[in-house]
Amino acid sequence: MADSDELFSGLYQAVLSGDEDGAARLATRALDSGHSALETIERALIPGIREAGDLWEEGEYFLPELVTAAQAMKAAMAVLQPVLGAEAKSLSLGRVVIATVEGDIHDIGKSLVATMLSANGFEVIDEGAGVPVSRLIERAREVDADLVCASALLTTTMPRQRELVNAVRSAGLRAKVMVGGAPVTRGWAEQIGADGHADNALSAVNVARTLVGHRAAG
Amino acid sequence: MRPADLLSRLQSGPLILDGGLGSMLIAAGLAAGRPPESWNLEHPGQVEAVHRAYVEAGSEVIHASTFGANPPRLSAAGLSGMCREINAAGISIARRASRGDSLVAGDVGPTGLLLPPLGKATIEELRASFDEQVSALVEAGADLISIETMSDLREALAAVEAARATGLAVLASMTFEARKRGFFTIMGDPLVSALRRLSEAGATAVGCSCSVTSSQMLAMAKEAAPLLDAPLAVQPNAGKPRLTLEGVVYDQDPSVFASDLAAMVASGARLAGGCCGTTPEFISLAKAAINQAVSP
Numbered sequence: 001m002a003d004s005d006e007l008f009s010g011l012y013q014a015v016l017s018g019d020e021d022g023a024a025r026l027a028t029r030a031l032d033s034g035h036s037a038l039e040t041i042e043r044a045l046i047p048g049i050r051e052a053g054d055l056w057e058e059g060e061y062f063l064p065e066l067v068t069a070a071q072a073m074k075a076a077m078a079v080l081q082p083v084l085g086a087e088a089k090s091l092s093l094g095r096v097v098i099a100t101v102e103g104d105i106h107d108i109g110k111s112l113v114a115t116m117l118s119a120n121g122f123e124v125i126d127e128g129a130g131v132p133v134s135r136l137i138e139r140a141r142e143v144d145a146d147l148v149c150a151s152a153l154l155t156t157t158m159p160r161q162r163e164l165v166n167a168v169r170s171a172g173l174r175a176k177v178m179v180g181g182a183p184v185t186r187g188w189a190e191q192i193g194a195d196g197h198a199d200n201a202l203s204a205v206n207v208a209r210t211l212v213g214h215r216a217a218g
Numbered sequence: 219m220r221p222a223d224l225l226s227r228l229q230s231g232p233l234i235l236d237g238g239l240g241s242m243l244i245a246a247g248l249a250a251g252r253p254p255e256s257w258n259l260e261h262p263g264q265v266e267a268v269h270r271a272y273v274e275a276g277s278e279v280i281h282a283s284t285f286g287a288n289p290p291r292l293s294a295a296g297l298s299g300m301c302r303e304i305n306a307a308g309i310s311i312a313r314r315a316s317r318g319d320s321l322v323a324g325d326v327g328p329t330g331l332l333l334p335p336l337g338k339a340t341i342e343e344l345r346a347s348f349d350e351q352v353s354a355l356v357e358a359g360a361d362l363i364s365i366e367t368m369s370d371l372r373e374a375l376a377a378v379e380a381a382r383a384t385g386l387a388v389l390a391s392m393t394f395e396a397r398k399r400g401f402f403t404i405m406g407d408p409l410v411s412a413l414r415r416l417s418e419a420g421a422t423a424v425g426c427s428c429s430v431t432s433s434q435m436l437a438m439a440k441e442a443a444p445l446l447d448a449p450l451a452v453q454p455n456a457g458k459p460r461l462t463l464e465g466v467v468y469d470q471d472p473s474v475f476a477s478d479l480a481a482m483v484a485s486g487a488r489l490a491g492g493c494c495g496t497t498p499e500f501i502s503l504a505k506a507a508i509n510q511a512v513s514p
Contacts, residue, residue: 018335058398059397059398059399062402062403062405063404063405064335064336067336068335071335102251103250103251105294105330108336155461156244156251157250157251158461159461162463183458183459185460188462191462191463192463
């Protein structure tokens with residue numbers, strides 16, 4: 001329908017241009033006009049944040065544009081999340097505990113990954129930045145997490161990721177561990193024995209799907 | 219040192235800066251996640267030894283270990299209320315190490331606070347933090363103020379304004395990376411216009427520091443030097459840091475770094491040194507390469 005095309009394209013633009021108020025308003029309108037939260041996420045929010053990510057990769061967008069796009073998406077998600085939860089419990093692909101490691105205050109990349117995971121059907125518990133390994137372990141046990149994600153933006157804080165992997169194993173948790181952050185390479189992830197590594201928020205979703213799928217199959 | 223003194227010193231030839239300090243302290247045993255500035259009080263001898271090695275390698279300016287010694291970062295590290303003491307200790311250690319052979323720069327890094335839209339900090343907050351640090355540095359007898367590795371022009375300008383008010387010469391550098399349309403900070407500030415703004419705000423010399431390798435910085439120097447009125451400073455990393463189970467590794471060959479730095483000077487850079495991962499060996503090779511390039 002032309003009306004809904006226009007609505008979703010407006011919401012897509014609101015995300016892309018970092019218009020928080022517009023994004024929240026159009027998300028509300030989408031629900032009011034009878035669209036499901038999931039459809040709204042898939043037709044407008046994900047394409048919008050994906051395009052913002054592409055523009056960043058291409059050098060058109062800088063950090064402020066990328067972050068305001070993520071904030072607009074978050075504002076729309078705040079409207080959709082409660083409905084999404086009610087729409088289908090079975091939708092949850094898995095429970096994820098995510099944080100930036102202790103000693104590291106970098107919040108942006110981790111929040112983007114959290115938002116994308118949540119938009120793609122994961123139940124996400126975002127513990128914030130500067131989080132000690134012990135708290136991640138505690139929370140993962142408490143919610144019986146499928147996946148624990150740890151971001152580190154400094155070579156001085158990356159060793160905390162290694163401690164996390166070891167702590168998850170020695171606590172006997174079933175959760176897989178995914179690591180990320182600008183200086184984090186696949187080689188590092190392999191060296192420390194992490195189950196997965198993602199170098200951007202989109203690939204994080206794919207890696208998370210695979211990791212959780214593996215667990216279900218195994 | 220007044221701005222005019224620095225400018226007239228630069229007339230007579232390139233000025234050799236020092237190299238990485240934090241990475242050297244980590245190599246000397248500074249624990250991961252501990253602020254290097256804490257060693258100004260705990261292990262002043264180790265800090266002095268690193269400075270001295272740079273002086274002996276030919277650094278004419280050494281940066282005191284005060285990069286993160288601003289109130290917000292100190293309190294994040296559990297050292298709140300210690301701004302004055304840590305900056306004063308940093309300057310006096312560097313002064314001892316210099317033994318009159320080199321100038322001592324008070325080093326001013328980013329506060330770690332983010333302005334909107336990334337964070338909620340205000341320019342006034344940043345300015346107050348810079349004022350507090352800079353006045354501690356001046357009181358302790360810094361010869362000049364060196365603002366380094368800024369990535370938000372607004373924060374860099376706040377630091378320059380605070381530093382300019384001291385009357386000392388001010389060196390101000392930012393961290394740029396290559397993007398599709400040229401060199402930018404991660405916030406989107408373009409290389410040449412950002413450096414011009416710093417100089418208009420009162421920086422005596424402006425430049426690029428950290429993050430990139432010397433070959434990438436050579437491209438920046440070639441682009442910026444001809445377009446700037448202010449002297450250009452260059453301080454590349456020793457490559458991109460890579461963490462292995464054995465520790466952080468920087469891959470660049472010091473002799474390649476040295477010849478790149480000499481090429482930057484040939485392209486118009488007037489102050490040359492290194493950032494993370496560079497060592498006294500890098501500086502001494504670079505100085506030899508630069509001297510060879512500028513001697514008739």
